[in-house]
Amino acid sequence: MPANHLQALTSPQMSSRVTVLCTSIVGEVSRRLCKLSPKRRRRIHDMCIQRSPHDTTEKLYTKYKEVIMEYITSVVLPSLKDKHDEFLLRELVIRWSNHKVMSKWLSRFFSYLNRFFIKRNSLPSLDEVAFTCFQDQVYKVTKGKVKDAVISLIDQERGGEQIDRGLLKNVIEIFVEIGTDKMDYYKNDFEEEMLKETASYYSRKASNWILIESFPDYMLKVEECLRKEKDRVVHYLHATSEPKLIEQVRHEVLCVYSSQLLENEKSGCCVLIQEHKVDDLSRMYKLFSKIDDGLCRISQIYKKHVTVEGTTLVKKTDDVASNKEAEKRVVVGLQEQTFVREVIELHDKNMPLVNDCFQNHTLFRKVLKEAFEIFLNKTVAGSSTAELLVNYCDNILKKGGSEKYSDEAIEQILEKAVNLLGYIYDKDLFVEFYRKKLARRLLFDKSANEDHERSILTKLKQQNGTHFTSKLEGMVTDMTLARETQADFKDYLQCNPRTNPGIDLSVTVLTTGFWPSYRSSDFHLPFEMTKCIQAFAEFYPTKTNSRKLTWIYSLGTCNITAKFELQTIELIVTTYQAAVLLLFNDSDRLSYSEIMSQLNLADDDVVRLLQSLCCLKYKLLNKEPNTNSISSDDVFAFNSKFTNKMRRIRIPLPIVDEKKKILEVVDKDRKYVVDACLIRIMKSRKVLNHQQLITECVEQLKVFKPDLKLIKKRIEDLINREYLERDSENLNLYRYLA
Amino acid sequence: MRRSSTRKSGSAAAVNPSSGSSYAYRSASGKAVSKEVERIDNLFYTYADASSGLIDPEGIESFCSDLEVDCTDVRILMLAWKMKAEKQGYFTLEEWRRGLKALHADTISKLKKALPELEKEVARPSNFLVFFSYSFRYCLTEDKQKSIDIESACQLLELVLGSQYRLQVDKLVEYLKSQRDYKVINMDQWTSFLRFCNEINFPSLDNYDEELAWPLILDNFVEWMKGK
Numbered sequence: 009m010p011a012n013h014l015q016a017l018t019s020p021q022m023s024s025r026v027t028v029l030c031t032s033i034v035g036e037v038s039r040r041l042c043k044l045s046p047k048r049r050r051r052i053h054d055m056c057i058q059r060s061p062h063d064t065t066e067k068l069y070t071k072y073k074e075v076i077m078e079y080i081t082s083v084v085l086p087s088l089k090d091k092h093d094e095f096l097l098r099e100l101v102i103r104w105s106n107h108k109v110m111s112k113w114l115s116r117f118f119s120y121l122n123r124f125f126i127k128r129n130s131l132p133s134l135d136e137v138a139f140t141c142f143q144d145q146v147y148k149v150t151k152g153k154v155k156d157a158v159i160s161l162i163d164q165e166r167g168g169e170q171i172d173r174g175l176l177k178n179v180i181e182i183f184v185e186i187g188t189d190k191m192d193y194y195k196n197d198f199e200e201e202m203l204k205e206t207a208s209y210y211s212r213k214a215s216n217w218i219l220i221e222s223f224p225d226y227m228l229k230v231e232e233c234l235r236k237e238k239d240r241v242v243h244y245l246h247a248t249s250e251p252k253l254i255e256q257v258r259h260e261v262l263c264v265y266s267s268q269l270l271e272n273e274k275s276g277c278c279v280l281i282q283e284h285k286v287d288d289l290s291r292m293y294k295l296f297s298k299i300d301d302g303l304c305r306i307s308q309i310y311k312k313h314v315t316v317e318g319t320t321l322v323k324k325t326d327d328v329a330s331n332k333e334a335e336k337r338v339v340v341g342l343q344e345q346t347f348v349r350e351v352i353e354l355h356d357k358n359m360p361l362v363n364d365c366f367q368n369h370t371l372f373r374k375v376l377k378e379a380f381e382i383f384l385n386k387t388v389a390g391s392s393t394a395e396l397l398v399n400y401c402d403n404i405l406k407k408g409g410s411e412k413y414s415d416e417a418i419e420q421i422l423e424k425a426v427n428l429l430g431y432i433y434d435k436d437l438f439v440e441f442y443r444k445k446l447a448r449r450l451l452f453d454k455s456a457n458e459d460h461e462r463s464i465l466t467k468l469k470q471q472n473g474t475h476f477t478s479k480l481e482g483m484v485t486d487m488t489l490a491r492e493t494q495a496d497f498k499d500y501l502q503c504n505p506r507t508n509p510g511i512d513l514s515v516t517v518l519t520t521g522f523w524p525s526y527r528s529s530d531f532h533l534p535f536e537m538t539k540c541i542q543a544f545a546e547f548y549p550t551k552t553n554s555r556k557l558t559w560i561y562s563l564g565t566c567n568i569t570a571k572f573e574l575q576t577i578e579l580i581v582t583t584y585q586a587a588v589l590l591l592f593n594d595s596d597r598l599s600y601s602e603i604m605s606q607l608n609l610a611d612d613d614v615v616r617l618l619q620s621l622c623c624l625k626y627k628l629l630n631k632e633p634n635t636n637s638i639s640s641d642d643v644f645a646f647n648s649k650f651t652n653k654m655r656r657i658r659i660p661l662p663i664v665d666e667k668k669k670i671l672e673v674v675d676k677d678r679k680y681v682v683d684a685c686l687i688r689i690m691k692s693r694k695v696l697n698h699q700q701l702i703t704e705c706v707e708q709l710k711v712f713k714p715d716l717k718l719i720k721k722r723i724e725d726l727i728n729r730e731y732l733e734r735d736s737e738n739l740n741l742y743r744y745l746a
Numbered sequence: 747m748r749r750s751s752t753r754k755s756g757s758a759a760a761v762n763p764s765s766g767s768s769y770a771y772r773s774a775s776g777k778a779v780s781k782e783v784e785r786i787d788n789l790f791y792t793y794a795d796a797s798s799g800l801i802d803p804e805g806i807e808s809f810c811s812d813l814e815v816d817c818t819d820v821r822i823l824m825l826a827w828k829m830k831a832e833k834q835g836y837f838t839l840e841e842w843r844r845g846l847k848a849l850h851a852d853t854i855s856k857l858k859k860a861l862p863e864l865e866k867e868v869a870r871p872s873n874f875l876v877f878f879s880y881s882f883r884y885c886l887t888e889d890k891q892k893s894i895d896i897e898s899a900c901q902l903l904e905l906v907l908g909s910q911y912r913l914q915v916d917k918l919v920e921y922l923k924s925q926r927d928y929k930v931i932n933m934d935q936w937t938s939f940l941r942f943c944n945e946i947n948f949p950s951l952d953n954y955d956e957e958l959a960w961p962l963i964l965d966n967f968v969e970w971m972k973g974k
Binding site: 697698699702716717720721723724727728734739740742 | 958
């Protein structure tokens with residue numbers, strides 16, 4: 009149409025033309041007829057380019073909006089008005105979809121408006137106009153009912169019914185899209201209520217479950233509903249809802265009842281641990297790791313459990329020790345070994361729990377350590393656990409102790425034993441007892457396997473540092489050196505026949521400091537042996553310089569041939585025992601005091617020796633009177649009538665219990681160690697207050713846990729010896745005196 | 747009883763070898779002061795032992811009886827403190843002069859009057875700590891001695907703290923005598939006793955914290971008290 013033709017139209021005419029045009033276009037679009045005849049398009053275009061006073065763009069714009077509004081009020085709203093539930097949702101989805109399409113096409117057709125008029129006047133675009141209409145007229149009116157419908161469907165699905173997930177997804181998308189870039193509508197008009205409803209739904213469920221389900225079954229239910237809710241999000245809720253949704257659910261089903269669940273007497277955490285239900289424990293760990301304090305509480309229950317189990321083992325051993333009077337020593341000794349073994353088993357049982365079920369979490373490693381430290385640092389049957397552990401290792405390492413185990417098995421056992429030491433505070437006590445036992449094994453040839461001896465020392469070194477095992481390693485090395493020296497000694501004797509004493513002598517030279525201290529005595533060595541000692545005493549300086557030898561005869565062994573009336577038997581005895589027996593070469597009868605003076609030993613030694621020779625298993629001497637204990641009035645005679653089916657017998661000499669002495673040694677050492685530590689700290693810090701000094705001292709001491717009173721006493725001693733002084737103003741402050 | 751009576755300045759030369767200097771002194775400074783010094787010195791010589799030139803335990807005994815104070819009275823210890831006397835049981839001339847000059851006492855009667863004032867002075871907190879430490883050192887008779895035996899410590903406690911801290915001293919003495927851990931008390935422990943009496947509520951002991959740097963002997967004492 010020529011331009012002037014349009015010009016000729018009046019305003020009202022133009023107005024109605026626009027109306028008609030818009031309406032028809034809208035109508036056609038709503039019927040999904042997106043084609044517009046060129047004629048129509050042309051007409052729009054012409055209208056848009058008119059100049060004033062025939063400028064119709066503004067009218068077009070206004071009409072556009074009006075028409076859309078009318079469409080909504082007359083078509084869309086009525087279609088939604090009386091619908092409910094699923095029907096409402098379906099209708100809404102259709103209407104929204106239509107609207108979007110319509111808006112898109114209309115914008116396109118009237119795009120000329122967008123380009124000039126709207127821009128020039130900063131008005132909302134046609135898109136925005138359409139959108140706002142829908143939002144104001146449709147969404148705001150129906151959102152309440154829609155929300156309720158959606159939530160109700162969700163609950164139905166929770167209840168087990170099948171619902172149309174696709175539909176829900178579409179509806180929920182409306183909530184999202186209606187907010188353009190912001191999620192405010194989704195959150196406020198839907199999510200908030202949905203979360204509340206979820207909470208109350210699960211609150212009801214949980215209050216039911218808690219009454220009827222066992223803890224493991226309850227957890228399965230929790231797992232399941234969490235999984236289902238996650239699934240729900242994937243399928244139709246918006247991703248941002250997931251954390252909040254899960255949080256709500258978890259709170260209602262787990263947090264609220266966490267204590268009740270864990271502490272359930274029949275099936276709670278404690279029971280699961282006791283019954284070693286690894287699957288349930290793993291599940292519990294996973295679930296409770298997500299709630300505040302969850303793992304903390306579990307770890308406390310776990311710690312208590314382990315502590316109780318350990319303490320029961322302690323008590324069992326204590327009971328045995330206090331009950332049996334008669335065969336006390338043997339039974340107690342056995343029970344003590346059992347104790348160590350059972351503690352190791354307890355540890356073995358718990359490691360998989362910590363590593364697997366509790367995923368090696370530091371919290372659980374820590375409480376396991378604390379629990380073991382609690383019961384392993386009690387006295388058990390009157391002995392320190394350090395001593396028991398040493399005895400346990402001794403039994404493995406000595407001959408006959410572990411023949412049934414393979415090398416690998418023994419390695420494992422030693423590994424576990426060393427592990428246990430990690431929990432014991434009195435490590436220095438362990439070393440001292442170990443030294444004593446090691447000395448006996450080495451000197452009396454009771455060690456089963458040198459490789460194992462070295463292996464355990466390596467493990468101890470790895471755990472506690474080189475200094476810890478230096479003495480022990482020195483002892484083992486001494487034995488190797490002794491063999492070399494012995495070979496040289498043999499050569500020497502061959503080359504110097506006049507020095508040869510005629511008796512096979514083998515000497516082990518011990519480096520003082522490595523070995524436990526032994527008191528040398530003024531023992532009168534039998535004549536036959538003095539020549540042997542002399543030979544070695546002459547040889548030794550040819551090998552080394554400036555070494556002083558002190559002979560410890562109490563540690564020697566002797567093979568002695570005894571001619572009895574019916575047999576000749578070889579006896580393996582200690583040097584002291586040999587000395588007693590040799591006395592009877594010259595006298596038939598000897599009194600106690602004669603024996604004592606000839607040997608020049610103390611009473612307790614003499615009593616022990618004589619007991620071993622006539623009151624225990626082998627009666628090599630006869631005693632008058634024939635009682636079972638030694639008294640200083642007794643008289644002894646050689647028992648020539650002694651027989652035995654063996655040709656060679658070892659006559660054991662019971663060991664003196666040196667526990668008390670060892671404890672004294674260790675106590676004394678500790679004083680020096682603490683002194684050195686305190687001086688070291690003060691030297692570097694110069695000035696330090698009391699609590700800090702104590703704290704640092706405790707931290708630095710690794711081989712034992714110092715008694716606070718001990719540290720205090722040492723500080724006072726150092727003040728007295730003028731290494732430290734108290735500050736005159738602040739009496740809690742110490743100063744180092746150079 | 748006095749061994750000798752006061753002499754005129756002239757014949758003082760026979761007893762005091764350094765009379766020359768005191769003569770010069772008298773003429774150099776004011777008459778009143780020098781008279782005081784003279785009298786102080788004279789007083790010294792009434793108790794001093796002729797051969798040693800010191801007042802020895804016997805002299806102190808007669809000094810005390812003139813003062814009408816028991817030799818074991820704490821005021822004698824206070825006097826010793828004022829004199830800064832070094833050796834228990836002996837006063838040197840210098841110490842004597844120091845003490846009596848400070849008290850402005852050159853006669854026995856003046857000394858007697860000065861004693862209450864001296865007690866007050868010692869009781870002042872700033873002085874008391876010094877006096878308290880001094881009393882311990884005063885008991886160390888041997889050269890390298892650093893501690894005193896329990897019995898002496900108890901007596902000293904009684905003497906020095908008995909009036910001010912009756913309750914504490916009674917209990918502390920009872921404890922010290924009954925325990926076996928310590929046979930002697932050293933200076934550090936001694937000073938802590940005073941601190942203990944000053945700071946710790948007795949007999950409740952509610953503000954005692956054994957995690958602080960109190961000597962172990964007091965930790966044990968508190969434990970013993972709580973156990974009763």
